[in-house]
Amino acid sequence: MNKYAVFLGCTAPTQVIQYELSSRWVCNQLGIELVDIDDFVCCGINLVNLSQEAGLLLAAMNLANAEARGLDILTICAACAGHLAEAVERLKNPETRDKVNNKLKTMELEYKGSTQVKHISRVLYEDVGIDEIKRKIKRDLSNLRVAPHYGCHYLKPESAFEGFDDPDNPKTLHQLISATGALPVQYETLNLCCGGKSFPITKELASSLVQKKLDNLKNKKIDGLVVQCQTCYLMYNDRQKAIGEQFKLPYDIPVLLYPQLLGLALAGDPKKDLGLDLNAIPLNNLLAKVGINGKI
Amino acid sequence: MRQHKSKGETIEVAELDTDFKSEVMKHEEAQGLNACFACGTCTAGCPVHEIFPEYSPRKLAKMVKLGMRKEVLRSSYIWYCVTCHNCEQRCPQNVKFFNILNVLKNMAAKEGYAPSPWVEQTQQIMQTGLIFPLDEALAKRRESFSLPALRSNGKKAKILIGLAGLDKIKAKRQR
Numbered sequence: 001m002n003k004y005a006v007f008l009g010c011t012a013p014t015q016v017i018q019y020e021l022s023s024r025w026v027c028n029q030l031g032i033e034l035v036d037i038d039d040f041v042c043c044g045i046n047l048v049n050l051s052q053e054a055g056l057l058l059a060a061m062n063l064a065n066a067e068a069r070g071l072d073i074l075t076i077c078a079a080c081a082g083h084l085a086e087a088v089e090r091l092k093n094p095e096t097r098d099k100v101n102n103k104l105k106t107m108e109l110e111y112k113g114s115t116q117v118k119h120i121s122r123v124l125y126e127d128v129g130i131d132e133i134k135r136k137i138k139r140d141l142s143n144l145r146v147a148p149h150y151g152c153h154y155l156k157p158e159s160a161f162e163g164f165d166d167p168d169n170p171k172t173l174h175q176l177i178s179a180t181g182a183l184p185v186q187y188e189t190l191n192l193c194c195g196g197k198s199f200p201i202t203k204e205l206a207s208s209l210v211q212k213k214l215d216n217l218k219n220k221k222i223d224g225l226v227v228q229c230q231t232c233y234l235m236y237n238d239r240q241k242a243i244g245e246q247f248k249l250p251y252d253i254p255v256l257l258y259p260q261l262l263g264l265a266l267a268g269d270p271k272k273d274l275g276l277d278l279n280a281i282p283l284n285n286l287l288a289k290v291g292i293n294g295k296i
Numbered sequence: 297m298r299q300h301k302s303k304g305e306t307i308e309v310a311e312l313d314t315d316f317k318s319e320v321m322k323h324e325e326a327q328g329l330n331a332c333f334a335c336g337t338c339t340a341g342c343p344v345h346e347i348f349p350e351y352s353p354r355k356l357a358k359m360v361k362l363g364m365r366k367e368v369l370r371s372s373y374i375w376y377c378v379t380c381h382n383c384e385q386r387c388p389q390n391v392k393f394f395n396i397l398n399v400l401k402n403m404a405a406k407e408g409y410a411p412s413p414w415v416e417q418t419q420q421i422m423q424t425g426l427i428f429p430l431d432e433a434l435a436k437r438r439e440s441f442s443l444p445a446l447r448s449n450g451k452k453a454k455i456l457i458g459l460a461g462l463d464k465i466k467a468k469r470q471r
Contacts, residue, residue, distance in 0.1 A: 010426040013446055014434055021441055036444050041425035041453045047462070048398050049375070049414045050405040052325060054460035058421075061456060082381075096324075103459045107452055156381035157394075167385055193343050193380040200413035201375045208347045209378070275441070 002127045004074035004118075005066040006034035007084070009230075010042050012076055016230035018275025022259035023076045023120055025273040029266050030128050030136065034074065039065040043075075045083035045153075046197075059087035060100045064111040072116040074123050076259075078229035079197070081119035082153025085160035088117055119154055121228045121258055122164055125172045133179040138267035143289040144182035144223045146261065148173040149213070149236070151229040152193050167191075176258060177226060180265035184226075189216040196231035210239040214251045223286045224254040226261055233257055237280055254281045270296045312363035320360050320403070325395035332357045332391045338383035344376050351376050353383045353393045360400070369404040375411050405465065412467035422457055425449030 006027075012019045027034050044058030062084065066073050075081040091097045091113060101110050118126070124133065155167040165172045168191070177184040192213050195206030213236070217225065227233050237255040244250050256279065263274040270276040270292055276283055277296050287296065320326050338353035339345050345352055351373045359368050368374065374397060383393040404410070417427045424430045430448050438445065457463050 010428055013438070013443070014426065014428040014430075017437065017441060017443065020443060024443075038447045039449060039452070041449045042421050042427055045379075046414060046417055046427065047421070047457070049401050050410055050418060050465055051402055051460045051462045052395075052398050054418075054457050054462045057456040057460055058453060061452070079379075103456065106455055106459070152378075152380040152382075156385055158385060167381075193378045193382075195343075195378050197379040198344070198376055200417070201411055205344060205347055205376060205378070209343060 002031065002123065003033040003035065003071065004123065005037050005040075005069065005071040007040060007043070007062065007073045007075040007077075007080055007117075009075065009077035009080040011234070012230040016233055016257075018260065018278040019076055019230045019233065019257045022257060022263045022268070022274040025268055026124075026259040026263050026266065027074075027120070029263075029268075030124070030133070032074070032123060032127065035069070035071060037065055037069065043077075043080040043083045044087075045079050048083075055083070056087055056090060056096075056100060057103055059084050060091060060104060060111050061107065061109060063087060063091070063115040063117075064104055064109040067111060067115045068109070072118065074118055074120055076120050077231070078119055078151035078154040079231060081117060081122075082156065082160065084117040086157055088113075088115060089157075089160045119228065121154065121173060121176055124262070125176060126164065130175050130179045133176070133262070137179075137181055137265045139265050139290060141181040141261070141265050141290050142183075144286065145185050145221060146177060146182050146224045146226045146256070147185045147187055147217055147220065147222045148177055148190070149194070149225055149227045149232055150191070151227065151232045154228060173226070173228060173258065177261065180262050182261065182265075185220055185222050187216055187220055189213045194232040194235035196235045199235070206235060207239055207243055210235050211243050214240060214243070214253060217253055218251055222253065223289060224256050224283070226256050226258055228258045230257070241280065252281065254279065254283050254286055256283070256286075264290060307362065307364070311366075313365040314363045316363040316365040316368075317361050320396070320399055323399040323402075325392070326399040328389070328391040329357065329360065329396055331389040332361075333389065334358055335388065337386050337388060338391075338393050341382040341386045343380060343382070344378055348373070348376065353397070356397070356400070357391075357393065360396075368400060369407055370409060372411075374400055374404060408466065409468045410465055415465055415467040418457060418462060418465060421450070422454040422463065423448075423450045425453045
């Protein structure tokens with residue numbers, strides 16, 4: 001049994017509940033035990049804009065809280081994975097760790113340096129494995145063509161991820177999609193950032209980046225875009241609607257979170273287990289192709 | 297607001313702050329700056345640069361080296377980074393521009409140029425421990441999906457944010 005402290009982050013458990021719901025369901029099906037920890041706070045990634053120290057302190061507090069329970073961390077948010085893994089790397093420096101621990105003392109915490117941080121897709125890829133996922137498939141998704149979107153922080157900074165994937169030519173999400181039976185479609189702007197981290201500062205920039213990818217995807221005859229981060233989801237889902245209304249461009253590209261796709265292949269209930277009814281861009285056509293007809 | 301000198305505009309040496317580079321490089325995270333030879337690989341791979349050509353990691357690095365303190369710290373472009381890490385991923389000199397940029401943003405924030413969205417998020421984290429509020433409606437919604445309740449850890453987050461000297465941060469005044 002693989003056991004992890006589940007790190008939900010800020011946005012998934014408050015704004016994109018279907019990501020949390022489907023992640024928990026998929027982990028349960030595949031024997032990954034998730035332990036909820038009440039003491040977790042925001043990973044600190046956005047704090048680095050104003051203070052790198054504040055960003056590191058919040059990350060360290062989370063790492064210490066998982067370590068105290070003898071658990072590694074599984075994140076569902078790619079940005080949390082990136083920021084926490086980068087903190088693990090920084091805190092390998094004994095001087096930095098001492099400085100941070102001096103401040104963590106006020107919360108009666110100490111980080112010794114043993115916590116590992118993995119994104120849920122990495123856990124599925126490494127701990128469960130592609131072959132095992134294939135063996136568990138119960139619903140045929142072979143009619144689906146979907147485009148993968150990795151999310152920057154799932155891959156970078158590269159030094160924080162022990163080389164489990166290649167940021168310039170990533171393959172893990174392609175393989176995870178293939179394992180469900182669906183076809184991962186290759187496209188030119190695969191590695192383009194969703195712009196989510198600049199969205200609070202400039203909506204124009206984020207919208208332009210989203211539009212670039214959607215323009216690339218609209219002629220690829222895909223049934224959906226598969227993401228593995230709720231911020232990427234919000235950018236491609238909500239921005240898609242906003243851009244569509246602003247420029248009269250009906251893209252109509254459904255966006256799914258990877259555990260929702262995998263959950264479909266594991267014969268999960270589209271609504272109860274996977275929250276697919278909460279995805280704003282209707283999935284009726286996609287669901288019909290896998291034999292689920294009518295309103296969910 | 298004008299951000300950078302336009303093409304052909306002269307840089308007045310008398311206006312440069314010759315200590316700026318060493319001030320930046322005092323921060324551990326910015327120590328790689330000297331290795332930058334301005335090849336521009338960072339800018340070539342920057343998705344922000346493609347949309348807003350005025351934003352350029354190479355240019356910012358050069359401006360720091362020249363001592364263009366005011367122009368760098370007052371620039372609204374330093375806040376445009378999407379945090380994709382392409383600049384450091386592709387740098388042949390292993391310069392961590394992403395971290396250098398964060399040093400610049402932290403310095404700008406201290407001098408009163410913090411954009412209000414980041415200040416508001418910081419204040420929210422000090423309330424709930426997350427960048428979003430936790431209210432009754434959300435609690436009920438989560439319960440209806442049989443998801444565990446979320447606990448507010450604002451107090452603990454506030455202590456750490458305070459220890460980093462960020463609890464009293466003020467946003468840049470809107471004109």
